[in-house]
Amino acid sequence: MPRADPIAKFRTLRSGLRLAASLLAMVPIRDGASALDAPIYLGPKPPANVRRVVTLAPSLSETVIALGAADRLVGVSRFDEFPEVSKLPRVGGFLDPSVEAVLALKPDLVLVQPSPGNRQPVEKMAQLGTPILALRMQSVAEILGGVREVGRALGLSDRAESVAQSIERSRAAIRARSAGDKKVRVLFVYGLEPLVVAGPGSFADELMRDAGAVNAAQNVSSPYQTYSAESAIRSRPEVVIVAADDSSGAEKLSRLPGLNQARWVKLQSKDLLHPGPSLSRGLEELFDLIHSTSLQHPPGSR
Amino acid sequence: MMRMEHSSIEVPLRFTIRRAAALILGLAAVVVIAFAASARFGEQPISLSIALADPTSTDAAIFWSLRLPRAVLAIIIGAALAASGSALQGLMRNPLADPFVLGVSGGAALGATLAIAAGLGSAAQLAPEPLRAALARLSAPALFAFAGSIGATALVFAGGRVQGQSSPYALLLTGVIFNAFASAAITAVKALVNPEKLGEILYWLAGTLGYENAWTLALAALLQALAIGTMWMNAGKLNLLMLGDDDAASLGVSVGPTRLVLLLAASLSVAGAVALSGLIGFVGLIVPHVLRLWLGPDQRLLLPCSAFGGAAFLALSDLATRMLFSVFHTELPVGVVTALVGGPFFLLVLHRRRVGSLSPSWL
Amino acid sequence: MNVLEVSALHAGYRHRPVLREVTFSVAPGELWAILGPNGAGKSTLLRTCLGLLSRQAGRISFLGKAIEEWSRRELAQRMAWVPQSFDSAAGFTGLELVLMGRSPHLGLWGLPSRADLDHALALMQDLQIEQLASRASDALSGGERRLLLLARALAQDPRILMLDEPTAFLDLKHQVDVLRRIKAQTEGGLSAMAVVHDVNHAMAFADKVLLLKDGAMLACGSPGSTLTTEVLERLYDLPIASADAGEGQKFFAPRFAQVR
Numbered sequence: 001m002p003r004a005d006p007i008a009k010f011r012t013l014r015s016g017l018r019l020a021a022s023l024l025a026m027v028p029i030r031d032g033a034s035a036l037d038a039p040i041y042l043g044p045k046p047p048a049n050v051r052r053v054v055t056l057a058p059s060l061s062e063t064v065i066a067l068g069a070a071d072r073l074v075g076v077s078r079f080d081e082f083p084e085v086s087k088l089p090r091v092g093g094f095l096d097p098s099v100e101a102v103l104a105l106k107p108d109l110v111l112v113q114p115s116p117g118n119r120q121p122v123e124k125m126a127q128l129g130t131p132i133l134a135l136r137m138q139s140v141a142e143i144l145g146g147v148r149e150v151g152r153a154l155g156l157s158d159r160a161e162s163v164a165q166s167i168e169r170s171r172a173a174i175r176a177r178s179a180g181d182k183k184v185r186v187l188f189v190y191g192l193e194p195l196v197v198a199g200p201g202s203f204a205d206e207l208m209r210d211a212g213a214v215n216a217a218q219n220v221s222s223p224y225q226t227y228s229a230e231s232a233i234r235s236r237p238e239v240v241i242v243a244a245d246d247s248s249g250a251e252k253l254s255r256l257p258g259l260n261q262a263r264w265v266k267l268q269s270k271d272l273l274h275p276g277p278s279l280s281r282g283l284e285e286l287f288d289l290i291h292s293t294s295l296q297h298p299p300g301s302r
Numbered sequence: 303m304m305r306m307e308h309s310s311i312e313v314p315l316r317f318t319i320r321r322a323a324a325l326i327l328g329l330a331a332v333v334v335i336a337f338a339a340s341a342r343f344g345e346q347p348i349s350l351s352i353a354l355a356d357p358t359s360t361d362a363a364i365f366w367s368l369r370l371p372r373a374v375l376a377i378i379i380g381a382a383l384a385a386s387g388s389a390l391q392g393l394m395r396n397p398l399a400d401p402f403v404l405g406v407s408g409g410a411a412l413g414a415t416l417a418i419a420a421g422l423g424s425a426a427q428l429a430p431e432p433l434r435a436a437l438a439r440l441s442a443p444a445l446f447a448f449a450g451s452i453g454a455t456a457l458v459f460a461g462g463r464v465q466g467q468s469s470p471y472a473l474l475l476t477g478v479i480f481n482a483f484a485s486a487a488i489t490a491v492k493a494l495v496n497p498e499k500l501g502e503i504l505y506w507l508a509g510t511l512g513y514e515n516a517w518t519l520a521l522a523a524l525l526q527a528l529a530i531g532t533m534w535m536n537a538g539k540l541n542l543l544m545l546g547d548d549d550a551a552s553l554g555v556s557v558g559p560t561r562l563v564l565l566l567a568a569s570l571s572v573a574g575a576v577a578l579s580g581l582i583g584f585v586g587l588i589v590p591h592v593l594r595l596w597l598g599p600d601q602r603l604l605l606p607c608s609a610f611g612g613a614a615f616l617a618l619s620d621l622a623t624r625m626l627f628s629v630f631h632t633e634l635p636v637g638v639v640t641a642l643v644g645g646p647f648f649l650l651v652l653h654r655r656r657v658g659s660l661s662p663s664w665l
Numbered sequence: 666m667n668v669l670e671v672s673a674l675h676a677g678y679r680h681r682p683v684l685r686e687v688t689f690s691v692a693p694g695e696l697w698a699i700l701g702p703n704g705a706g707k708s709t710l711l712r713t714c715l716g717l718l719s720r721q722a723g724r725i726s727f728l729g730k731a732i733e734e735w736s737r738r739e740l741a742q743r744m745a746w747v748p749q750s751f752d753s754a755a756g757f758t759g760l761e762l763v764l765m766g767r768s769p770h771l772g773l774w775g776l777p778s779r780a781d782l783d784h785a786l787a788l789m790q791d792l793q794i795e796q797l798a799s800r801a802s803d804a805l806s807g808g809e810r811r812l813l814l815l816a817r818a819l820a821q822d823p824r825i826l827m828l829d830e831p832t833a834f835l836d837l838k839h840q841v842d843v844l845r846r847i848k849a850q851t852e853g854g855l856s857a858m859a860v861v862h863d864v865n866h867a868m869a870f871a872d873k874v875l876l877l878k879d880g881a882m883l884a885c886g887s888p889g890s891t892l893t894t895e896v897l898e899r900l901y902d903l904p905i906a907s908a909d910a911g912e913g914q915k916f917f918a919p920r921f922a923q924v925r
Contacts, residue, residue: 078631090631095501098627099513100368103360104346117502124513128363224496316761319776395753538775542765544755548717549748553821554741554769599756602774 039135039149040114043126046133050108050154056118057094059137059276060111061085063147066163066277067156075105099124109133109153137275140206144168147277163277170280171210174287178212184290186213187237187262190224190273192249195232199225203275204243204286211287213239233258239290243267265289317600325603329610333377336614336621340373341365345627367513374519375511375578376620376636377613380585382526382575384612386568387586388593388605389533392544393564394470401572401586404477404565405454408484410576411507413450414443415488418502419495422446443506448577454480455569469547473565509582509637511620522574529571530609536564537601544599582637585612585619588644592651619643666729667692668825668856669714674723676713677880682721683709684880691825691873696851697858698871698888702901705877707860711827714858715746728824741769745818747828750810751802759797759805759813763789766820788816792846807834815843819850826850828859832866844870864917868892876900892917 054075055061061076061084070084077097078090089105092098095117102110102125112122114134126132133153135146144164151160186208188198198204198215202223205215216235217227233256240262242250247266254264267273267289271282342350346364353365383401390399402408422443458480462473488507492500514522533540539560542550547557572586589612590604597603619639627633669691677683683706691697699707712718714725716732725732728743735743745766754762763785768775777785789795794812797805802813811834818826831847832840840863848870851857861867867874868888876883876891878900884891897905897917904920 092632095505096632098345098633100345100364103364106360115498120512128367222496535773538773542768545751551717551737552715552741552746553765554738556737
């Protein structure tokens with residue numbers, strides 16, 4: 001699980017720190033990643049008929065909406081922008097949910113993305129009698145598992161199964177379209193100043209493989225890796241996909257030898273940035289960007 | 303204030319038991335009001351009668367399990383930061399000293415940053431036993447912050463010794479250098495971690511008040527009672543130390559041991575606060591300063607008044623962050639509010655004092 | 666019994682020994698003047714006797730007991746220090762500062778009784794500084810600070826006063842005034858050791874003089890017999906003239922014509 005490892009250099013330090021923490025706290029520290037990968041329930045068991053749902057991340061709201069249960073949502077995070085939830089009360093962010101605001105909505109179920117950052121408030125909610133379902137939604141497998149788990153919790157398993165299968169179908173279709181083609185070397189850029197690229201283990205990396213591309217940034221240790229201009233040249237991309245909001249720094253980079261031969265394209269939607277059930281749309285866009293033959297100028301130039 | 307006639311001159315005495323008791327009781331009343339407001343009001347409107355009548359209601363859960371513990375925490379942390387700030391300003395003979403001056407901030411931040419970067423602490427199951435729950439809660443950034451601040455203080459003490467004596471100047475310099483070093487190390491870690499952990503680190507560094515369980519709160523209150531009590535007990539000697547080491551010694555103070563006791567008590571107090579709240583700035587700098595302008599420099603009075611003043615200030619600042627939730631849809635870190643409110647308030651007080659001091663009145 | 670007995674004292678800083686073989690004893694009611702050029706070790710001698718600096722060799726006995734056997738508090742009840750000035754009084758008022766002199770006699774918190782308060786006020790009135798009682802000490806002149814520090818030391822009810830240049834920062838009138846007050850105190854049985862720079866002050870007020878040069882004693886004894894132009898020329902490496910002012914008063918001054 002490369003995702004769970006922050007940085008290779010920290011591995012030794014991490015085990016040492018963990019040992020120290022175990023000794024000091026006199027409790028066995030569980031491996032965070034293995035506990036987080038599978039969906040887990042905290043607090044009391046949710047009722048059989050869940051009517052009031054609070055979500056703490058847009059991807060989780062999207063999942064509920066995809067299951068046709070938007071009317072059960074009673075509160076969402078402050079980052080949610082879907083029209084279906086625009087009128088709902090905000091209960092804070094992914095890392096800073098307000099326990100008080102969540103409790104006041106008297107939810108039957110709270111959907112959260114687990115993280116060390118929101119552990120304390122989420123545990124508090126569970127402790128005070130709010131059923132919690134913690135789901136990681138970072139990889140395709142986690143998204144599929146999450147859709148099915150939310151479906152089970154909301155009594156919409158059939159609907160969830162069809163959503164999951166449609167995702168699988170569109171992945172298979174995209175894979176089939178690119179099968180046999182030569183693999184395109186793609187550098188996926190999240191940010192330009194500093195340069196941050198998608199490494200192995202990122203959602204974009206997974207979808208690039210489906211779309212018949214090979215991630216040019218292979219020798220990096222983190223899913224969101226800070227990258228040097230030298231490494232970018234050395235990675236010899238054929239296509240550079242810029243997902244940064246502000247692409248003003250692209251012009252300078254795109255003139256560098258090695259990078260000026262690549263085709264520079266700008267990502268239009270945010271489906272590739274926020275893992276969720278809309279990944280089929282993101283995959284379509286990615287395929288088009290990679291396999292488009294029309295010549296595109298680097299964003300920001302001329 | 304007691305004024306007594308002594309053969310034609312009027313003598314103002316700023317420290318008398320009666321005046322100290324009156325001021326302390328008055329400030330304690332302010333703390334009670336701040337505490338009550340902090341528990342009564344918040345992000346969501348609640349009904350106190352429902353909360354008190356029906357223990358299973360949501361109102362009861364919000365009142366008993368969220369607001370009360372958080373108000374208690376605000377009071378503990380505020381008292382600790384302001385009291386130790388007052389003591390350290392006296393010990394360092396430097397009005398710019400704050401609770402974090404002895405490397406505590408750097409050590410705590412570095413400890414917490416490493417814990418977060420290493421991915422310690424997870425949203426795993428709650429530990430069943432209350433004791434274990436408290437320890438498990440402290441096991442992540444909090445425990446490392448506490449260890450880091452204690453370690454940093456020990457390092458600064460060792461490094462700040464000149465010819466076997468810990469001089470305030472050398473301590474101050476060593477603390478500043480250690481904080482700069484820790485800040486560089488934190489910048490390095492921040493550059494290496496992924497964005498999610500970076501967000502966590504930044505949030506921790508900003509200073510926030512969370513929800514602690516009763517066991518943790520009791521432990522923190524006990525630690526602070528001991529630390530602040532020790533500082534207050536030695537406040538008379540601290541007054542003499544403020545005049546200079548040789549002056550204090552010639553007036554009967556064993557300078558080395560007294561300073562060590564005061565420094566240890568202050569460091570322990572700050573470490574205990576930082577472990578639970580992160581770095582909440584300004585409380586420890588502003589509260590003793592404002593009170594000094596009002597009450598004078600006498601630590602026998604200033605130290606307990608700072609503790610109460612800091613407690614009230616932080617409880618009200620935290621209330622403000624929670625009331626502002628409906629505006630921002632998130633709680634601003636309470637350290638942001640203390641700085642935004644405390645900075646201008648302090649400048650106002652200082653300005654008015656300067657204007658006022660033109661008229662003949664003693665400080 | 667002598668108040669203070671110093672024998673074969675060596676003292677100073679770790680890598681810079683200052684005092685060598687200093688021996689003298691102070692009897693009750695004696696006012697001693699310590700004379701010598703800058704850096705001769707005058708302040709070091711005072712600070713060592715106060716226990717603020719540790720000895721390297723020799724013996725200091727105070728009221729018949731070795732100095733290191735006194736606790737800081739017991740010592741402060743019997744020996745008081747008047748430093749040259751204070752850097753900062755941290756915002757304390759004149760009265761608060763003088764009351765701090767009572768703290769060696771008071772409990773942990775230094776709470777003064779009515780009697781302590783009256784004592785402090787009487788001392789301030791005596792030194793004619795009662796108007797400083799409610800003023801912030803940081804805003805005072807050098808001379809006012811000096812008088813406050815003297816009042817603080819007297820509030821300690823000491824057996825001996827250690828004064829570091831008590832006449833510095835004072836005008837001519839106040840110099841004489843302070844010395845006369847100290848002299849009056851010693852006539853009541855208090856002993857005092859004062860670092861002074863003015864030979865004529867020593868001549869006029871001191872019972873004994875101690876001349877220090879390069880950390881060693883050049884001479885020691887009554888001012889009349891010890892202070893001669895020859896000794897003073899050796900002490901300061903300067904041609905010195907003396908003159909008789911009548912009424913038994915003798916003056917010393919550098920021979921300015923030769924110095925120029």
